[in-house]
Amino acid sequence: MKSMSTPLASIYSTSVMEHHHFNQTVTILQQDGHNILKSLHSEEYKEVLGLIKYCILATDLALFFPNKAKLNAIIKEGNFDWKNDTHRSLAQAILMTACDLIATAKPWKVQTETVKVIFEEFYEQGDAEKINGREPIPMMDRTKANELPQMQVGFMRGICVPCYETISGVIPDAEKLKERSLYNAGKWEELAEEQKKITAEAQQQSTNDATEENGS
Template structure:
């Protein structure tokens, strides 16, 4: 690669990696949703390409939520285990109360937190991609099935493990 192409490749990679930050997702998602709702099907300019790439990175980053229930449930448990360890460190070393999702004392709220995560982040982006490209509907439908299972757990009911 020549130096200019290399710099551009690095810029694109950096942007893609930063797009996995949910703060970036929330800043950009409304612009993406508006384009999809208008029926945008050409992603040929750099701004639109960057927006699309960022939303795809978010969709990939949270894709465990669309996997079969037992896989998705295990991934959620592993992620929350890591969050709880970080929360424990914040409580122990910094003498600060961690945010709810990192607070081991609130582990019983995991199903409710998962429903909020799905409703606030996952379903909106997967619905937009399903609208844009119908072949991606399984991501939205798998996420909905998992949402239903987390909702059942939050209500003290059994999840439908066959979904």
């Protein structure tokens, strides 16, 4: 978004979409019939709004990794305490990302259908970038759709599975989410291997065809 110099990118210097989401939340709350916090006193309202902002901004992956590292260190030491404000805030931050990524911990059919929808949005953005003379990143380039399984492997193994591993350290019942994300990661790895074979066979066939043409 920043590379395309969009209006949102010019308004926010960091966590562009996350700041936008928070501001949209505030806008909705200010509309008639939507202010679910109207019964709160001013200080309570300020506190809740601050928590909402913190949790929304925490979904920025740039903040996710340092937050996860801090929470993992606390879990490893066996000192996690829900009554500790810092511990609770870190858990809330990681839980927000866990919710954001929940499709990766859903049944395989749901996972694949969700990925199709998400990547179509990515490809549309990539198309727009090409129209504007920019080269989109691989995940937004529909001509590289064959790389999708391998991209998902990296995403699942690098972000999703570690996220649910951390959450299961403070919420035991989240172990099921970790197991499902691990299963889905394995399925993507199978598809990635199949795609590698298909690509290798196609390259070999292309080489054979070129050899035959040169020899005739």
